[in-house]
Amino acid sequence: MSPTTSAPSRTVRIGSRKSQLALVQTHWVQEQLQKHFPEHTFEVHTMSTQGDIILDVALAKIGDKGLFTKELETGMINNETDFAVHSLKDLPTNLPEGLILGCVTERENPADALVVHSKHKDKQLDTLPEGAVIGTSSLRRLAQLRHHFPHFEFKDIRGNLNTRLAKLDEGGYDAIILAVAGLERLGMGDRIHQIIPADISLHAVGQGALGIECRAGDTEIMALIKALEHSETAQRCYAERAFLRELEGGCQVPIGVNTKIENGQLTLTGMVSSLDGKRFVKDSVSGAAETAEMIGIDLAHRLRQQGASEILEEIFVQVQRGS
């Protein structure tokens, strides 16, 4: 084999969480980069994050400022690893000094999925019985489903995908809500019973895409990871992340989005909801895809004018109280 570039070969260290989903995602990145740059060696270094360790507390109460990312970031800052692979939706919109989002990969279906207990195989969201127990740990999913289906009961569920599916199968829930992308990546797409349409539930910011984070000054690493960037996904996710950042929705709040790009025009739809799903603001903004971040900021301002600030303020107080 002849080298494809004159760059000296090096060992590139990739930081990853240890969960099955994280490893599938990281190994995909490793494999793609190894193909693009056969002269280098890409190795995976796994770490546990706070989010992997604290499993008995509702996510909304811990707050999610870097819950699944902080230890990986420390690894890069201490030069123990060169970049980290995240589910983009777990990556806070404000990164620690010295680190940047260097690459956004092509997105899978960003929607949420309904996964039902086997006794409800013939049911859909709108035919599940009154009082059906729906498992989710996401305030976004909770608020939007409550808004449309106030007759369900909602119960927190934590743990990795396998743990959550086991809790469902054991009968603790009638149905649970999970990301389509996670199930597909783990080869469990057959558990998807219904893809929840955007008019019922908007997805999380960055859902379905991977974000690769690296040191801001490391131009060599930045050049490598850019090979995996998918520009359309990146523009959509930059709009979504700017929207979330502008709303200061960094801690877990019911904020959902949807994006599309058609003929170079990016349309961002976003919503902010109260926890009970009763107060709800939703709007859309379109513009040139190159102005993705401005579109996100513009939509955040519009929703604030429509009452989002009061809703977010109220949730902040409720979550602190633990209600």
Ligand SMILES: NCc1[nH]cc(CCC(=O)O)c1CC(=O)O
């Ligand atoms: N913190 C949970 C998490 N982070 C990323 C995914 C799914 C994959 C993705 O959205 O990229 C999930 C599981 C879920 O929401 O069901």
